[in-house]
Amino acid sequence: MAPREEPSSIVVAYRGFMRIVIAGGHGKIAMILSSQLSVAGHHPVGIIRNAAHAAELKATGAEPLVLDLEQSDVEHLSTALAGADAVVFAAGAGPNSGAERKLTVDRDGAILLANAAVAAGVRRMIVVSAIGTDDFDADSDDQMQVYLRAKSEADAAVRATDLDYTIVRPGGLTDDEPTGLVTVGETVERGNIPRADVAAVIAQLIEDGSAPRTQFELVSGSTPIASALHEL
DSSP states (O other), rough: OOOOOOOHHHHHHHHOOOOOEEEETTTHHEEEHHHHHHHTTOOOEEESGGGHHHHHHHHTTOOOEOOGGGGGGHHHHHHHHHTOOEEEEOOOOOOOOOOOHHHIIIIIIHEEEEEHHHHHHHOEEEEOTTTTGGGOTTTTHHHHHHHHHHHHEEEHHHHHSEEEEEEEOEEEEESSOSSSSEEEESSOOOOOEEEHHHHHHHHHHHOOOOTTEEEEEEEEOOEEEHHHHHOO
């Protein structure tokens, strides 16, 4: 984990109405997050590759932005990010995508979003990573190992920026009802967590500016989300 640095004026900057751009806007966590942010009075913008998903995003209160991360560049993406208060990387190539797209989406997409955020002057970035990603086998071409490598390398690239990043590494994702109770830490015992609780953690990070320039693992637990994040 990168050394904890003193936060900038992020807590003040992110009070009130915000425009949040979410890469991977049609994903399960992103859709839940968009709904939570919209209900809270914010303006989520979901980046989607397939225009056919636009209606589903609108139903969550999000503005659809049709853009293919694999075909975009920093200049194009930074233009789309202009005026955003925060960006969230929640994109993923998916379980049946093949090893190559684990690198072009899960790794290169996150790096592109980080670089575009820097170019656009967006300070805050939240990355949805995965638990245990740094333990990948560098010599393996197994898809899971390539996925872990992609996430690990993306996280390292984001940590190397001067963004007010927070890298969230959740455990096994479920569609269970949220509990609002979590365990967080540099490393935690492996476990599961509902996607809705992951989304709530991201919303909390955005709304109160907690845990800037921090990376942590996340599973279900016994501590309320706000309290757990403020203890990091």
